[in-house]
Amino acid sequence: MKIKKILAVYATAFALLSCSDSDNNLNPAPDQGGLAAITINVKGNVGTRALTGDEAGSAKENDIKSLEFFVFNGDGSYQKYYKPTALTPNSQYTFLVNAGNLTVFTAVNQNLGEPSSAPASLANFKESSLYKELSLGGSNSRTDVSDATGFSMAAEGTVNVVEGETNTLNLSVRRLLSKIESPKVDPASQITAPKADLLKILGLDESGTVPSDLAWTFNGYMVINGINQSLAFEYENLDNWKRFATASNFKTTFSTDGRTVETVYSVQNDDASETTNGFLPAAYAKPVYVYECIPSTIQGGDGSAATVFNKDEVVALIIQGTFSGTGVSAVTRYWRVNLLKDDIWKIYRNSIYRITMNDIKTVGWSTPKEAENEGPVVDPTESTITINIEVANWDVRTENVDL
Structure with missing residues:
Protein backbone atom coordinates (compact mmCIF):
# COMPACT_ATOMS: atom_id res chain seq x y z
CA MET A 1 0.00 0.00 0.00
CA LYS A 2 2.81 2.41 0.91
CA ILE A 3 4.49 1.72 -2.42
CA LYS A 4 1.25 2.47 -4.30
CA LYS A 5 0.83 5.78 -2.42
CA ILE A 6 4.42 6.81 -3.14
CA LEU A 7 3.98 6.00 -6.82
CA ALA A 8 0.73 8.00 -6.94
CA VAL A 9 2.39 11.06 -5.35
CA TYR A 10 5.34 10.76 -7.73
CA ALA A 11 3.04 10.47 -10.73
CA THR A 12 1.07 13.55 -9.63
CA ALA A 13 4.26 15.57 -9.10
CA PHE A 14 5.59 14.48 -12.48
CA ALA A 15 2.32 15.51 -14.13
CA LEU A 16 2.42 18.92 -12.46
CA LEU A 17 6.05 19.37 -13.45
CA SER A 18 5.26 18.41 -17.04
CA CYS A 19 2.38 20.88 -17.09
CA SER A 20 4.66 23.63 -15.78
CA ASP A 21 7.31 22.89 -18.42
CA SER A 22 4.68 22.91 -21.15
CA ASP A 23 3.34 26.31 -20.05
CA ASN A 24 6.85 27.73 -19.99
CA ASN A 25 7.46 26.48 -23.51
CA LEU A 26 4.43 28.47 -24.67
CA ASN A 27 5.98 31.64 -23.20
CA PRO A 28 9.66 30.86 -22.68
CA ALA A 29 11.48 33.13 -20.25
CA PRO A 30 14.30 35.03 -21.93
CA ASP A 31 17.85 34.05 -21.17
CA GLN A 32 19.15 36.49 -18.55
CA GLY A 33 22.80 35.63 -19.04
CA GLY A 34 23.84 37.11 -22.41
CA LEU A 35 24.60 40.61 -23.60
CA ALA A 36 24.40 41.85 -27.18
CA ALA A 37 26.38 44.62 -28.86
CA ILE A 38 24.75 46.73 -31.57
CA THR A 39 26.40 49.08 -34.04
CA ILE A 40 24.08 51.64 -35.69
CA ASN A 41 24.52 53.20 -39.52
CA VAL A 42 21.42 54.21 -41.38
CA LYS A 43 21.37 56.88 -44.06
CA GLY A 44 17.91 58.25 -44.69
CA ASN A 45 15.80 56.72 -47.43
CA VAL A 46 16.49 58.62 -50.65
CA GLY A 47 14.80 56.20 -53.00
CA THR A 48 12.15 58.71 -54.04
CA ARG A 49 14.38 61.75 -53.93
CA ALA A 50 15.95 62.74 -57.23
CA LEU A 51 19.67 63.13 -56.57
CA THR A 52 22.47 64.07 -58.93
CA GLY A 53 25.32 63.06 -56.67
CA ASP A 54 26.73 63.61 -53.23
CA GLU A 55 29.73 65.30 -51.68
CA ALA A 56 31.39 65.46 -48.32
CA GLY A 57 30.82 68.44 -46.09
CA SER A 58 33.46 70.68 -44.58
CA ALA A 59 34.80 70.09 -41.10
CA LYS A 60 32.38 72.47 -39.40
CA GLU A 61 29.44 71.03 -41.35
CA ASN A 62 30.41 67.55 -40.12
CA ASP A 63 31.20 68.30 -36.48
CA ILE A 64 29.43 66.25 -33.82
CA LYS A 65 29.35 68.16 -30.54
CA SER A 66 26.62 66.32 -28.63
CA LEU A 67 24.61 63.10 -28.96
CA GLU A 68 21.31 61.82 -27.59
CA PHE A 69 19.55 58.49 -28.16
CA PHE A 70 15.82 57.71 -27.77
CA VAL A 71 14.97 53.98 -27.76
CA PHE A 72 11.51 52.49 -28.47
CA ASN A 73 10.30 48.88 -28.25
CA GLY A 74 8.75 46.90 -31.08
CA ASP A 75 5.23 47.62 -29.81
CA GLY A 76 5.91 51.35 -29.98
CA SER A 77 6.33 51.83 -26.24
CA TYR A 78 9.12 54.04 -24.94
CA GLN A 79 12.13 52.27 -23.46
CA LYS A 80 14.86 54.74 -22.55
CA TYR A 81 16.90 57.89 -23.15
CA TYR A 82 20.68 57.88 -23.19
CA LYS A 83 23.18 60.71 -23.57
CA PRO A 84 26.91 59.88 -23.56
CA THR A 85 28.83 61.82 -20.96
CA ALA A 86 31.69 62.31 -23.43
CA LEU A 87 32.25 61.94 -27.17
CA THR A 88 34.54 59.15 -28.36
CA PRO A 89 37.19 59.43 -31.11
CA ASN A 90 35.70 56.49 -33.05
CA SER A 91 32.07 57.69 -32.66
CA GLN A 92 31.08 54.35 -31.12
CA TYR A 93 28.81 54.24 -28.10
CA THR A 94 27.56 51.36 -25.95
CA PHE A 95 24.71 51.25 -23.45
CA LEU A 96 22.23 48.78 -21.97
CA VAL A 97 18.85 48.15 -23.57
CA ASN A 98 16.12 45.53 -23.31
CA ALA A 99 16.33 43.06 -26.20
CA GLY A 100 13.76 43.04 -28.99
CA ASN A 101 12.89 44.86 -32.19
CA LEU A 102 13.97 48.40 -31.37
CA THR A 103 13.66 51.78 -33.05
CA VAL A 104 16.42 54.23 -32.17
CA PHE A 105 16.24 57.98 -32.81
CA THR A 106 19.49 59.91 -32.64
CA ALA A 107 19.75 63.66 -32.11
CA VAL A 108 23.07 65.37 -32.85
CA ASN A 109 23.98 68.89 -31.72
CA GLN A 110 20.46 69.51 -30.44
CA ASN A 111 20.53 69.02 -26.65
CA LEU A 112 16.83 68.20 -26.55
CA GLY A 113 16.94 66.48 -23.17
CA GLU A 114 15.13 63.47 -21.74
CA PRO A 115 11.34 63.53 -22.11
CA SER A 116 9.80 64.91 -18.91
CA SER A 117 7.28 62.06 -19.07
CA ALA A 118 7.47 58.84 -21.04
CA PRO A 119 5.96 59.28 -24.53
CA ALA A 120 2.67 57.42 -24.86
CA SER A 121 3.84 55.79 -28.08
CA LEU A 122 6.35 56.02 -30.89
CA ALA A 123 3.73 57.76 -33.04
CA ASN A 124 3.13 60.39 -30.36
CA PHE A 125 6.86 60.93 -29.99
CA LYS A 126 7.22 61.60 -33.73
CA GLU A 127 4.49 64.24 -33.56
CA SER A 128 5.85 65.98 -30.48
CA SER A 129 6.77 69.60 -31.16
CA LEU A 130 10.18 69.09 -29.57
CA TYR A 131 11.10 65.79 -31.18
CA LYS A 132 9.35 65.67 -34.56
CA GLU A 133 12.45 66.88 -36.39
CA LEU A 134 14.11 63.56 -35.52
CA SER A 135 11.76 61.73 -37.89
CA LEU A 136 13.33 61.35 -41.33
CA GLY A 137 10.06 62.13 -43.07
CA GLY A 138 9.10 65.06 -40.89
CA SER A 139 9.07 68.79 -41.39
CA ASN A 140 10.50 70.94 -38.65
CA SER A 141 10.67 74.51 -37.51
CA ARG A 142 13.85 74.90 -35.49
CA THR A 143 14.24 78.54 -34.53
CA ASP A 144 17.93 79.03 -33.92
CA VAL A 145 21.43 77.69 -34.40
CA SER A 146 24.83 78.73 -33.11
CA ASP A 147 28.46 77.99 -33.79
CA ALA A 148 28.73 76.48 -30.32
CA THR A 149 25.86 74.08 -31.07
CA GLY A 150 26.76 73.24 -34.67
CA PHE A 151 24.62 71.78 -37.42
CA SER A 152 21.53 70.02 -36.10
CA MET A 153 21.46 66.41 -37.33
CA ALA A 154 19.28 63.36 -36.82
CA ALA A 155 18.97 59.69 -37.71
CA GLU A 156 16.42 56.93 -37.27
CA GLY A 157 17.16 53.21 -37.34
CA THR A 158 15.59 49.88 -36.43
CA VAL A 159 17.35 46.76 -35.22
CA ASN A 160 16.43 43.37 -33.77
CA VAL A 161 18.49 43.08 -30.58
CA VAL A 162 19.07 39.40 -29.79
CA GLU A 163 20.48 38.67 -26.39
CA GLY A 164 23.76 36.84 -26.33
CA GLU A 165 24.69 37.92 -29.85
CA THR A 166 26.62 40.82 -31.32
CA ASN A 167 24.02 42.87 -33.19
CA THR A 168 24.96 45.67 -35.58
CA LEU A 169 23.11 48.79 -36.67
CA ASN A 170 25.05 51.71 -38.19
CA LEU A 171 23.71 55.26 -38.22
CA SER A 172 24.67 57.89 -40.73
CA VAL A 173 23.22 61.10 -39.35
CA ARG A 174 21.75 63.68 -41.69
CA ARG A 175 21.75 67.44 -41.26
CA LEU A 176 18.33 68.99 -40.70
CA LEU A 177 19.49 71.98 -42.72
CA SER A 178 19.72 72.22 -46.49
CA PRO A 380 12.46 42.48 -21.36
CA THR A 381 16.14 41.36 -20.92
CA GLU A 382 19.10 43.70 -20.83
CA SER A 383 21.43 43.80 -23.78
CA THR A 384 24.13 46.26 -24.68
CA ILE A 385 23.76 48.47 -27.69
CA THR A 386 26.84 49.84 -29.44
CA ILE A 387 26.30 52.74 -31.81
CA ASN A 388 28.66 53.88 -34.56
CA ILE A 389 28.00 57.39 -35.87
CA GLU A 390 29.09 58.93 -39.16
CA VAL A 391 27.93 62.06 -40.93
CA ALA A 392 26.31 61.46 -44.30
CA ASN A 393 27.54 63.22 -47.41
CA TRP A 394 25.42 66.11 -48.59
Whole structure:
Protein backbone atom coordinates (compact mmCIF):
# COMPACT_ATOMS: atom_id res chain seq x y z
CA MET A 1 0.00 0.00 0.00
CA LYS A 2 2.81 2.41 0.91
CA ILE A 3 4.49 1.72 -2.42
CA LYS A 4 1.25 2.47 -4.30
CA LYS A 5 0.83 5.78 -2.42
CA ILE A 6 4.42 6.81 -3.14
CA LEU A 7 3.98 6.00 -6.82
CA ALA A 8 0.73 8.00 -6.94
CA VAL A 9 2.39 11.06 -5.35
CA TYR A 10 5.34 10.76 -7.73
CA ALA A 11 3.04 10.47 -10.73
CA THR A 12 1.07 13.55 -9.63
CA ALA A 13 4.26 15.57 -9.10
CA PHE A 14 5.59 14.48 -12.48
CA ALA A 15 2.32 15.51 -14.13
CA LEU A 16 2.42 18.92 -12.46
CA LEU A 17 6.05 19.37 -13.45
CA SER A 18 5.26 18.41 -17.04
CA CYS A 19 2.38 20.88 -17.09
CA SER A 20 4.66 23.63 -15.78
CA ASP A 21 7.31 22.89 -18.42
CA SER A 22 4.68 22.91 -21.15
CA ASP A 23 3.34 26.31 -20.05
CA ASN A 24 6.85 27.73 -19.99
CA ASN A 25 7.46 26.48 -23.51
CA LEU A 26 4.43 28.47 -24.67
CA ASN A 27 5.98 31.64 -23.20
CA PRO A 28 9.66 30.86 -22.68
CA ALA A 29 11.48 33.13 -20.25
CA PRO A 30 14.30 35.03 -21.93
CA ASP A 31 17.85 34.05 -21.17
CA GLN A 32 19.15 36.49 -18.55
CA GLY A 33 22.80 35.63 -19.04
CA GLY A 34 23.84 37.11 -22.41
CA LEU A 35 24.60 40.61 -23.60
CA ALA A 36 24.40 41.85 -27.18
CA ALA A 37 26.38 44.62 -28.86
CA ILE A 38 24.75 46.73 -31.57
CA THR A 39 26.40 49.08 -34.04
CA ILE A 40 24.08 51.64 -35.69
CA ASN A 41 24.52 53.20 -39.52
CA VAL A 42 21.42 54.21 -41.38
CA LYS A 43 21.37 56.88 -44.06
CA GLY A 44 17.91 58.25 -44.69
CA ASN A 45 15.80 56.72 -47.43
CA VAL A 46 16.49 58.62 -50.65
CA GLY A 47 14.80 56.20 -53.00
CA THR A 48 12.15 58.71 -54.04
CA ARG A 49 14.38 61.75 -53.93
CA ALA A 50 15.95 62.74 -57.23
CA LEU A 51 19.67 63.13 -56.57
CA THR A 52 22.47 64.07 -58.93
CA GLY A 53 25.32 63.06 -56.67
CA ASP A 54 26.73 63.61 -53.23
CA GLU A 55 29.73 65.30 -51.68
CA ALA A 56 31.39 65.46 -48.32
CA GLY A 57 30.82 68.44 -46.09
CA SER A 58 33.46 70.68 -44.58
CA ALA A 59 34.80 70.09 -41.10
CA LYS A 60 32.38 72.47 -39.40
CA GLU A 61 29.44 71.03 -41.35
CA ASN A 62 30.41 67.55 -40.12
CA ASP A 63 31.20 68.30 -36.48
CA ILE A 64 29.43 66.25 -33.82
CA LYS A 65 29.35 68.16 -30.54
CA SER A 66 26.62 66.32 -28.63
CA LEU A 67 24.61 63.10 -28.96
CA GLU A 68 21.31 61.82 -27.59
CA PHE A 69 19.55 58.49 -28.16
CA PHE A 70 15.82 57.71 -27.77
CA VAL A 71 14.97 53.98 -27.76
CA PHE A 72 11.51 52.49 -28.47
CA ASN A 73 10.30 48.88 -28.25
CA GLY A 74 8.75 46.90 -31.08
CA ASP A 75 5.23 47.62 -29.81
CA GLY A 76 5.91 51.35 -29.98
CA SER A 77 6.33 51.83 -26.24
CA TYR A 78 9.12 54.04 -24.94
CA GLN A 79 12.13 52.27 -23.46
CA LYS A 80 14.86 54.74 -22.55
CA TYR A 81 16.90 57.89 -23.15
CA TYR A 82 20.68 57.88 -23.19
CA LYS A 83 23.18 60.71 -23.57
CA PRO A 84 26.91 59.88 -23.56
CA THR A 85 28.83 61.82 -20.96
CA ALA A 86 31.69 62.31 -23.43
CA LEU A 87 32.25 61.94 -27.17
CA THR A 88 34.54 59.15 -28.36
CA PRO A 89 37.19 59.43 -31.11
CA ASN A 90 35.70 56.49 -33.05
CA SER A 91 32.07 57.69 -32.66
CA GLN A 92 31.08 54.35 -31.12
CA TYR A 93 28.81 54.24 -28.10
CA THR A 94 27.56 51.36 -25.95
CA PHE A 95 24.71 51.25 -23.45
CA LEU A 96 22.23 48.78 -21.97
CA VAL A 97 18.85 48.15 -23.57
CA ASN A 98 16.12 45.53 -23.31
CA ALA A 99 16.33 43.06 -26.20
CA GLY A 100 13.76 43.04 -28.99
CA ASN A 101 12.89 44.86 -32.19
CA LEU A 102 13.97 48.40 -31.37
CA THR A 103 13.66 51.78 -33.05
CA VAL A 104 16.42 54.23 -32.17
CA PHE A 105 16.24 57.98 -32.81
CA THR A 106 19.49 59.91 -32.64
CA ALA A 107 19.75 63.66 -32.11
CA VAL A 108 23.07 65.37 -32.85
CA ASN A 109 23.98 68.89 -31.72
CA GLN A 110 20.46 69.51 -30.44
CA ASN A 111 20.53 69.02 -26.65
CA LEU A 112 16.83 68.20 -26.55
CA GLY A 113 16.94 66.48 -23.17
CA GLU A 114 15.13 63.47 -21.74
CA PRO A 115 11.34 63.53 -22.11
CA SER A 116 9.80 64.91 -18.91
CA SER A 117 7.28 62.06 -19.07
CA ALA A 118 7.47 58.84 -21.04
CA PRO A 119 5.96 59.28 -24.53
CA ALA A 120 2.67 57.42 -24.86
CA SER A 121 3.84 55.79 -28.08
CA LEU A 122 6.35 56.02 -30.89
CA ALA A 123 3.73 57.76 -33.04
CA ASN A 124 3.13 60.39 -30.36
CA PHE A 125 6.86 60.93 -29.99
CA LYS A 126 7.22 61.60 -33.73
CA GLU A 127 4.49 64.24 -33.56
CA SER A 128 5.85 65.98 -30.48
CA SER A 129 6.77 69.60 -31.16
CA LEU A 130 10.18 69.09 -29.57
CA TYR A 131 11.10 65.79 -31.18
CA LYS A 132 9.35 65.67 -34.56
CA GLU A 133 12.45 66.88 -36.39
CA LEU A 134 14.11 63.56 -35.52
CA SER A 135 11.76 61.73 -37.89
CA LEU A 136 13.33 61.35 -41.33
CA GLY A 137 10.06 62.13 -43.07
CA GLY A 138 9.10 65.06 -40.89
CA SER A 139 9.07 68.79 -41.39
CA ASN A 140 10.50 70.94 -38.65
CA SER A 141 10.67 74.51 -37.51
CA ARG A 142 13.85 74.90 -35.49
CA THR A 143 14.24 78.54 -34.53
CA ASP A 144 17.93 79.03 -33.92
CA VAL A 145 21.43 77.69 -34.40
CA SER A 146 24.83 78.73 -33.11
CA ASP A 147 28.46 77.99 -33.79
CA ALA A 148 28.73 76.48 -30.32
CA THR A 149 25.86 74.08 -31.07
CA GLY A 150 26.76 73.24 -34.67
CA PHE A 151 24.62 71.78 -37.42
CA SER A 152 21.53 70.02 -36.10
CA MET A 153 21.46 66.41 -37.33
CA ALA A 154 19.28 63.36 -36.82
CA ALA A 155 18.97 59.69 -37.71
CA GLU A 156 16.42 56.93 -37.27
CA GLY A 157 17.16 53.21 -37.34
CA THR A 158 15.59 49.88 -36.43
CA VAL A 159 17.35 46.76 -35.22
CA ASN A 160 16.43 43.37 -33.77
CA VAL A 161 18.49 43.08 -30.58
CA VAL A 162 19.07 39.40 -29.79
CA GLU A 163 20.48 38.67 -26.39
CA GLY A 164 23.76 36.84 -26.33
CA GLU A 165 24.69 37.92 -29.85
CA THR A 166 26.62 40.82 -31.32
CA ASN A 167 24.02 42.87 -33.19
CA THR A 168 24.96 45.67 -35.58
CA LEU A 169 23.11 48.79 -36.67
CA ASN A 170 25.05 51.71 -38.19
CA LEU A 171 23.71 55.26 -38.22
CA SER A 172 24.67 57.89 -40.73
CA VAL A 173 23.22 61.10 -39.35
CA ARG A 174 21.75 63.68 -41.69
CA ARG A 175 21.75 67.44 -41.26
CA LEU A 176 18.33 68.99 -40.70
CA LEU A 177 19.49 71.98 -42.72
CA SER A 178 19.72 72.22 -46.49
CA LYS A 179 22.15 74.43 -48.35
CA ILE A 180 21.07 76.75 -51.17
CA GLU A 181 23.96 77.92 -53.30
CA SER A 182 23.84 81.10 -55.36
CA PRO A 183 22.13 80.46 -58.72
CA LYS A 184 24.25 80.40 -61.87
CA VAL A 185 23.57 81.41 -65.47
CA ASP A 186 24.21 78.98 -68.33
CA PRO A 187 26.74 80.75 -70.62
CA ALA A 188 24.71 79.52 -73.61
CA SER A 189 21.44 80.99 -72.35
CA GLN A 190 19.31 82.89 -74.86
CA ILE A 191 16.45 85.38 -74.71
CA THR A 192 13.47 83.63 -76.30
CA ALA A 193 10.62 85.60 -74.71
CA PRO A 194 7.79 86.57 -77.11
CA LYS A 195 8.65 89.61 -79.27
CA ALA A 196 5.47 91.51 -78.37
CA ASP A 197 6.14 91.12 -74.64
CA LEU A 198 9.74 92.26 -75.05
CA LEU A 199 8.80 95.36 -77.06
CA LYS A 200 6.22 96.30 -74.44
CA ILE A 201 8.43 96.03 -71.36
CA LEU A 202 11.41 97.60 -73.14
CA GLY A 203 9.34 100.68 -73.96
CA LEU A 204 9.73 100.23 -77.71
CA ASP A 205 7.15 100.65 -80.45
CA GLU A 206 5.09 97.46 -80.51
CA SER A 207 5.56 97.35 -84.27
CA GLY A 208 9.30 97.83 -83.89
CA THR A 209 12.22 95.46 -83.78
CA VAL A 210 13.87 93.86 -80.80
CA PRO A 211 17.52 95.05 -80.72
CA SER A 212 19.86 92.45 -82.18
CA ASP A 213 22.25 93.01 -79.29
CA LEU A 214 19.60 92.63 -76.58
CA ALA A 215 21.22 91.03 -73.53
CA TRP A 216 20.07 89.86 -70.14
CA THR A 217 22.21 90.28 -67.02
CA PHE A 218 21.69 88.41 -63.74
CA ASN A 219 21.88 91.01 -60.97
CA GLY A 220 20.99 89.16 -57.78
CA TYR A 221 18.50 87.04 -55.85
CA MET A 222 16.67 86.69 -52.57
CA VAL A 223 15.60 83.58 -50.68
CA ILE A 224 11.92 83.27 -49.82
CA ASN A 225 11.42 80.79 -46.98
CA GLY A 226 7.69 80.75 -46.53
CA ILE A 227 7.08 77.80 -44.23
CA ASN A 228 5.93 79.18 -40.89
CA GLN A 229 8.76 79.70 -38.41
CA SER A 230 11.44 78.12 -40.61
CA LEU A 231 14.38 80.48 -40.65
CA ALA A 232 17.25 80.97 -43.05
CA PHE A 233 20.86 81.31 -42.00
CA GLU A 234 24.23 82.13 -43.43
CA TYR A 235 27.30 80.43 -42.04
CA GLU A 236 30.03 82.93 -42.88
CA ASN A 237 33.39 81.20 -43.35
CA LEU A 238 31.88 78.40 -41.27
CA ASP A 239 32.72 80.36 -38.14
CA ASN A 240 29.70 82.42 -37.25
CA TRP A 241 26.02 82.00 -37.92
CA LYS A 242 24.25 85.06 -39.29
CA ARG A 243 20.51 84.90 -39.02
CA PHE A 244 18.71 86.68 -41.81
CA ALA A 245 16.16 89.29 -40.82
CA THR A 246 12.59 88.05 -40.81
CA ALA A 247 9.16 89.57 -40.68
CA SER A 248 7.21 89.10 -37.47
CA ASN A 249 4.92 86.66 -39.26
CA PHE A 250 7.88 84.92 -40.93
CA LYS A 251 6.75 86.12 -44.36
CA THR A 252 8.38 88.40 -46.89
CA THR A 253 6.83 91.86 -46.82
CA PHE A 254 6.90 94.64 -49.40
CA SER A 255 6.06 98.31 -49.68
CA THR A 256 2.56 99.16 -50.88
CA ASP A 257 3.69 99.48 -54.50
CA GLY A 258 5.60 96.20 -54.26
CA ARG A 259 8.91 97.70 -55.36
CA THR A 260 10.67 97.89 -52.01
CA VAL A 261 11.39 94.75 -50.02
CA GLU A 262 10.92 95.56 -46.35
CA THR A 263 11.76 92.21 -44.77
CA VAL A 264 13.01 89.07 -46.45
CA TYR A 265 15.14 86.08 -45.53
CA SER A 266 18.08 87.20 -47.65
CA VAL A 267 18.61 90.45 -45.73
CA GLN A 268 21.10 90.17 -42.88
CA ASN A 269 20.36 91.73 -39.54
CA ASP A 270 23.92 92.93 -39.10
CA ASP A 271 25.26 93.60 -42.60
CA ALA A 272 22.78 95.42 -44.80
CA SER A 273 25.66 96.61 -46.98
CA GLU A 274 25.75 93.20 -48.65
CA THR A 275 22.21 93.56 -49.92
CA THR A 276 20.37 96.00 -52.15
CA ASN A 277 16.65 96.21 -51.50
CA GLY A 278 16.73 92.71 -50.07
CA PHE A 279 18.69 91.13 -52.94
CA LEU A 280 21.98 89.33 -52.56
CA PRO A 281 24.37 90.19 -55.42
CA ALA A 282 24.91 87.69 -58.25
CA ALA A 283 28.48 87.15 -57.07
CA TYR A 284 27.42 86.37 -53.50
CA ALA A 285 29.66 83.44 -52.62
CA LYS A 286 28.22 82.24 -49.32
CA PRO A 287 25.39 79.69 -49.23
CA VAL A 288 22.08 80.21 -47.50
CA TYR A 289 20.94 77.42 -45.17
CA VAL A 290 17.29 76.62 -44.54
CA TYR A 291 15.61 73.93 -42.48
CA GLU A 292 13.79 71.12 -44.24
CA CYS A 293 10.19 72.06 -44.94
CA ILE A 294 7.20 70.29 -46.38
CA PRO A 295 4.38 72.69 -47.33
CA SER A 296 0.87 72.03 -46.11
CA THR A 297 -1.40 70.08 -48.41
CA ILE A 298 -4.44 72.17 -49.30
CA GLN A 299 -7.73 71.21 -50.86
CA GLY A 300 -7.95 71.43 -54.63
CA GLY A 301 -10.95 72.70 -56.53
CA ASP A 302 -12.05 69.16 -57.35
CA GLY A 303 -11.83 68.09 -53.72
CA SER A 304 -8.55 66.24 -54.23
CA ALA A 305 -5.54 67.25 -52.15
CA ALA A 306 -3.06 64.66 -53.36
CA THR A 307 -0.78 66.99 -55.31
CA VAL A 308 -1.90 70.45 -54.20
CA PHE A 309 0.40 72.42 -51.90
CA ASN A 310 0.39 75.88 -50.40
CA LYS A 311 2.84 77.91 -52.48
CA ASP A 312 3.13 80.53 -49.73
CA GLU A 313 4.93 77.96 -47.58
CA VAL A 314 7.55 76.86 -50.08
CA VAL A 315 11.18 77.86 -50.41
CA ALA A 316 11.81 79.93 -53.52
CA LEU A 317 14.25 82.33 -55.14
CA ILE A 318 13.30 85.72 -56.55
CA ILE A 319 15.68 86.41 -59.44
CA GLN A 320 16.55 89.98 -60.42
CA GLY A 321 17.77 90.58 -63.97
CA THR A 322 18.20 93.47 -66.39
CA PHE A 323 17.57 93.75 -70.13
CA SER A 324 19.86 96.09 -72.07
CA GLY A 325 20.73 96.81 -75.69
CA THR A 326 20.67 99.46 -78.41
CA GLY A 327 17.92 101.96 -77.68
CA VAL A 328 17.12 100.28 -74.37
CA SER A 329 17.99 101.80 -71.03
CA ALA A 330 18.44 99.13 -68.38
CA VAL A 331 15.07 97.52 -67.67
CA THR A 332 15.00 95.50 -64.45
CA ARG A 333 12.58 92.57 -64.12
CA TYR A 334 11.93 89.84 -61.56
CA TRP A 335 11.28 86.08 -61.77
CA ARG A 336 10.33 83.46 -59.19
CA VAL A 337 11.99 80.02 -59.06
CA ASN A 338 10.42 77.46 -56.73
CA LEU A 339 12.56 74.81 -55.06
CA LEU A 340 11.75 72.24 -56.33
CA LYS A 341 8.56 72.39 -58.34
CA ASP A 342 9.28 69.04 -59.96
CA ASP A 343 9.70 67.53 -56.50
CA ILE A 344 6.37 68.84 -55.21
CA TRP A 345 8.06 71.82 -53.58
CA LYS A 346 9.59 70.00 -50.66
CA ILE A 347 12.95 71.03 -49.29
CA TYR A 348 14.71 67.91 -48.04
CA ARG A 349 17.19 67.98 -45.21
CA ASN A 350 20.87 67.35 -45.88
CA SER A 351 20.60 68.56 -49.48
CA ILE A 352 22.55 71.05 -51.56
CA TYR A 353 20.31 72.91 -54.00
CA ARG A 354 21.97 74.22 -57.16
CA ILE A 355 20.02 76.23 -59.73
CA THR A 356 21.21 76.89 -63.27
CA MET A 357 19.24 79.45 -65.26
CA ASN A 358 18.92 78.60 -68.93
CA ASP A 359 16.83 80.51 -71.49
CA ILE A 360 14.86 83.66 -70.67
CA LYS A 361 11.46 82.58 -71.99
CA THR A 362 9.32 85.23 -70.26
CA VAL A 363 9.74 88.91 -69.49
CA GLY A 364 9.19 88.37 -65.78
CA TRP A 365 7.46 90.87 -63.53
CA SER A 366 7.91 94.57 -62.86
CA THR A 367 8.24 94.34 -59.06
CA PRO A 368 9.57 91.76 -56.60
CA LYS A 369 6.14 91.53 -54.98
CA GLU A 370 4.51 90.58 -58.28
CA ALA A 371 7.17 87.91 -58.78
CA GLU A 372 6.65 86.60 -55.26
CA ASN A 373 2.90 86.36 -55.81
CA GLU A 374 3.33 84.83 -59.26
CA GLY A 375 2.75 81.19 -59.96
CA PRO A 376 -0.15 78.77 -59.59
CA VAL A 377 -0.88 76.70 -56.50
CA VAL A 378 0.41 73.35 -57.67
CA ASP A 379 -1.71 70.80 -58.50
CA PRO A 380 12.46 42.48 -21.36
CA THR A 381 16.14 41.36 -20.92
CA GLU A 382 19.10 43.70 -20.83
CA SER A 383 21.43 43.80 -23.78
CA THR A 384 24.13 46.26 -24.68
CA ILE A 385 23.76 48.47 -27.69
CA THR A 386 26.84 49.84 -29.44
CA ILE A 387 26.30 52.74 -31.81
CA ASN A 388 28.66 53.88 -34.56
CA ILE A 389 28.00 57.39 -35.87
CA GLU A 390 29.09 58.93 -39.16
CA VAL A 391 27.93 62.06 -40.93
CA ALA A 392 26.31 61.46 -44.30
CA ASN A 393 27.54 63.22 -47.41
CA TRP A 394 25.42 66.11 -48.59
CA ASP A 395 22.82 65.00 -51.14
CA VAL A 396 23.21 67.18 -54.24
CA ARG A 397 20.06 68.24 -56.11
CA THR A 398 20.34 70.30 -59.27
CA GLU A 399 17.63 72.08 -61.23
CA ASN A 400 17.86 73.71 -64.66
CA VAL A 401 15.22 76.39 -65.07
CA ASP A 402 14.03 78.73 -67.78
CA LEU A 403 12.94 82.16 -66.63
